[in-house]
Amino acid sequence: MAGGFESLGLGEELIQAIEGDLNWLLPTDVQDEAIPLILGGGDVMAAAETGSGKTAAFALPVLQLVMETKRREAGGKSGTTCEGEAKNERDWRLSGVDRDGMLGIEGVDGSQAFVTTSRWVGGRSTLGVCKGKAYFEATLLEEGNQGVGRVGWSTARANYNLGTDKYGFGYGGTGKKSHEGRFETYGEIFKKGDVIGSFLDLEKGIVGFSKNGAYLGDAFVMEESLKGLAWFPAVALKEARIQMNFTGPFRHPVPTERGFLGVAELPLDGVLKPDFSKHSASGAGSGGGKGGGNSLGSPFAIIIEPARDLAEQVYSCICDYSRHVEGVDIALVMGGNDQRETKAGLRSGCDIVVGTIGKLMDFMKRGLLNMDRARFLILDEADRFLEAGERADVMTIYQRLPKGGVGDQRLQVCFFSATLHSPEITELAKAICDRPTWVDLKGKDSVPEAVHHVVVEMDPENSALQTLLHPTSSPAAQHVVTDNVHAASSLSQDPEEVERRSDMIKRLKPLVLLKIIEAYDMEQCIIFCRTNLDCNNLEQFLNFAGGGQMFKGKVEKGKENIYSCCVLAGMRSMDERRRNLQAFKEGDVRFLICTDVAARGIDIQNLPFVINYTLPDAVENYIHRVGRVGRADCLGLAISLVAASGYQEKVWYHTCTNKGKGCSNREVTDKGGCTVWFDEYDMLRQVEARLHTETIPRLVPPNFALPPAIKSSLGGAKYGEAVSKQVVNETVAKHVALLRPAVQELIDLEQRAQTTWLSLRQRYGGGRAGLG
Numbered sequence: 001m002a003g004g005f006e007s008l009g010l011g012e013e014l015i016q017a018i019e020g021d022l023n024w025l026l027p028t029d030v031q032d033e034a035i036p037l038i039l040g041g042g043d044v045m046a047a048a049e050t051g052s053g054k055t056a057a058f059a060l061p062v063l064q065l066v067m068e069t070k071r072r073e074a075g076g077k078s079g080t081t082c083e084g085e086a087k088n089e090r091d092w093r094l095s096g097v098d099r100d101g102m103l104g105i106e107g108v109d110g111s112q113a114f115v116t117t118s119r120w121v122g123g124r125s126t127l128g129v130c131k132g133k134a135y136f137e138a139t140l141l142e143e144g145n146q147g148v149g150r151v152g153w154s155t156a157r158a159n160y161n162l163g164t165d166k167y168g169f170g171y172g173g174t175g176k177k178s179h180e181g182r183f184e185t186y187g188e189i190f191k192k193g194d195v196i197g198s199f200l201d202l203e204k205g206i207v208g209f210s211k212n213g214a215y216l217g218d219a220f221v222m223e224e225s226l227k228g229l230a231w232f233p234a235v236a237l238k239e240a241r242i243q244m245n246f247t248g249p250f251r252h253p254v255p256t257e258r259g260f261l262g263v264a265e266l267p268l269d270g271v272l273k274p275d276f277s278k279h280s281a282s283g284a285g286s287g288g289g290k291g292g293g294n295s296l297g298s299p300f301a302i303i304i305e306p307a308r309d310l311a312e313q314v315y316s317c318i319c320d321y322s323r324h325v326e327g328v329d330i331a332l333v334m335g336g337n338d339q340r341e342t343k344a345g346l347r348s349g350c351d352i353v354v355g356t357i358g359k360l361m362d363f364m365k366r367g368l369l370n371m372d373r374a375r376f377l378i379l380d381e382a383d384r385f386l387e388a389g390e391r392a393d394v395m396t397i398y399q400r401l402p403k404g405g406v407g408d409q410r411l412q413v414c415f416f417s418a419t420l421h422s423p424e425i426t427e428l429a430k431a432i433c434d435r436p437t438w439v440d441l442k443g444k445d446s447v448p449e450a451v452h453h454v455v456v457e458m459d460p461e462n463s464a465l466q467t468l469l470h471p472t473s474s475p476a477a478q479h480v481v482t483d484n485v486h487a488a489s490s491l492s493q494d495p496e497e498v499e500r501r502s503d504m505i506k507r508l509k510p511l512v513l514l515k516i517i518e519a520y521d522m523e524q525c526i527i528f529c530r531t532n533l534d535c536n537n538l539e540q541f542l543n544f545a546g547g548g549q550m551f552k553g554k555v556e557k558g559k560e561n562i563y564s565c566c567v568l569a570g571m572r573s574m575d576e577r578r579r580n581l582q583a584f585k586e587g588d589v590r591f592l593i594c595t596d597v598a599a600r601g602i603d604i605q606n607l608p609f610v611i612n613y614t615l616p617d618a619v620e621n622y623i624h625r626v627g628r629v630g631r632a633d634c635l636g637l638a639i640s641l642v643a644a645s646g647y648q649e650k651v652w653y654h655t656c657t658n659k660g661k662g663c664s665n666r667e668v669t670d671k672g673g674c675t676v677w678f679d680e681y682d683m684l685r686q687v688e689a690r691l692h693t694e695t696i697p698r699l700v701p702p703n704f705a706l707p708p709a710i711k712s713s714l715g716g717a718k719y720g721e722a723v724s725k726q727v728v729n730e731t732v733a734k735h736v737a738l739l740r741p742a743v744q745e746l747i748d749l750e751q752r753a754q755t756t757w758l759s760l761r762q763r764y765g766g767g768r769a770g771l772g
Helices: 012-021 029-039 054-073 308-321 339-348 357-365 382-387 391-399 423-432 463-469 475-479 488-492 498-519 532-545 574-585 619-626 680-690 708-713 725-764
Strands: 044-047 094-099 104-106 112-115 121-125 133-154 168-172 176-179 182-185 195-201 206-211 214-221 232-245 301-305 330-333 352-356 376-380 412-417 437-440 451-458 525-528 565-568 591-594 609-612 636-643 649-652 675-678
Touching (some): 012 094, 029 044, 029 437, 044 054, 054 308, 054 352, 168 214, 168 232, 176 214, 301 308, 301 357, 308 352, 308 574, 330 339, 330 357, 376 391, 382 391, 382 423, 391 423, 463 498, 475 498, 475 532, 498 649, 532 565, 574 591, 609 619
Parallel strands (some): 376 412, 525 591, 525 609, 609 636
Antiparallel strands (some): 094 121, 104 112, 121 232, 133 168, 133 195, 133 232
């Protein structure tokens, strides 16, 4: 992380967006871990807490790899031939664009390249040579145990592993020259401190090299067809660092008597700057596309989201990250959009598709989405697909993807979520991943650390709460609307009063909610309900409490009223959900009432409060809900309204074919009905176990004040504000204590490894391995 985003292998265009436009300073932990792994070509399973930057952790490397793939494939059509546009350029340096994502570039003039991985990584200069005789120098600065390096010349269509195809000529430290994958003895070995001169004579088609000023002889004679191409100074490294010198002064004289010039001194009509964005990708099935689009309906990357809201948000994020990237097209495939526009975009060619699983399946079946060139499959919130019973659909999409490639042509599969520890996820990973690397930053039991959790026990026998039901003390009581799960007949025939108490809990919750809103002077809060009907009823109640004015759109200034609200739930249209979410983000309403559809990935900056109007049916959904606060080290308060111990709440649980529409079957499911008794207090116990706490602190009526321990821990900060330095220090101390044993074990292993290496070297001799 110390080197920032650039050290992770991301290109200039992406850096400009995330650091320049979005003002991100450093990658988060999941980004720091996952981005290099994905750029390195491996499958990844990343589990990290909500709000940790998971979207960028997969979107940024996918964008980088798509950019690199398109540029390689476009080589024959972009910046390779010397016909056409010679640019008046003098900006000779290593390209932040035309490189492998793992090639690091440093130096004010962008002239140092370094690689820390054990695989070949390479790149080229910003400009190419079209004619004449050119020269540049390279000096090996560092080398690891396996450090190797090559320098030379390549075209824009060449592999970054210099000298492994017909479009690259290289010279390596073992004293071998390389072209088309053939390594032949040439010159001498070179090592740290040696200066290698690279010569290109396009008049005769000759490539040669020098070591410390001594010419080693002609290394290659080009075939005639290669002379008309643009040739770029190139480098390939493995665990090494090298200094490129394009502009001089050079360590050794340039043989101007033989007509050679330093590349920066070449006439401008002999220099070419490639423009990749004007050309579509080449290769089988390639078709014309807008802005450099991919072949007809055949993307490089498929990103699958569990819900339309999340798909739209991820699509928007990727558009933000790629705002300075030319020639990469992104499509959003989901219901509720203009399908004609989506189809037209796919026909024009797209590179990255973000979509919901149902609509992706539909487009595939109808032949609107061709998967023949896909190289990346990302399952975002992967566990959600299994919860929804969509494993078969995931497998269907996976089976349609090409899986026969090797190296950088193989299919990469990545899972991302806050929770990836279930046996079902493990089985799915075995089925579709190839030896995935786990990025498990906080483990199965991770929860957002900047969130305080509190509970209000809804006890229908509590006198302070009962008072709220009287219109004289709480005028809003007469506007409470329940889900009507308790018929009048069931309340009158209820000797044990279980139905009456359940009904009282339902009537108390909205009134307690008002008191909590007032007690904490809430300006912005997400309220999670269990069903769409609960959302509708709470919206109606808050509107009555706020004077009867329903949110109807953006106002000139401020909030609609102190209880202004809107709903984000599955039964609302996509357009309405989109408008409501935007209104909440912009502060036009104070409260966003939603079902669990919004618990996955919806990002509201500096959100101070979340209220669980009813606890979810699964513990992990509680983690996803409260993860809306405590993001980016901002404090958050999660308040849960929970039926007290000994009381249960009767709720709808529709098993009917019409999914509850018009249903009035109030019998429990065991008797063929559509209701269940929800033991909310038992779910609270499961949440407390998940949080590793014996008891979540309680807010006590009538004032519902924060417990003193929580209040003192705020350190003067407010919810929605950054965590105080004291809290940060305490958190860091906990992490350090947790990591200390593992770090000490690694130190011991390193010491033993170094001792063993020295012992073997003394015993068998310390000959130094050459570079090549």
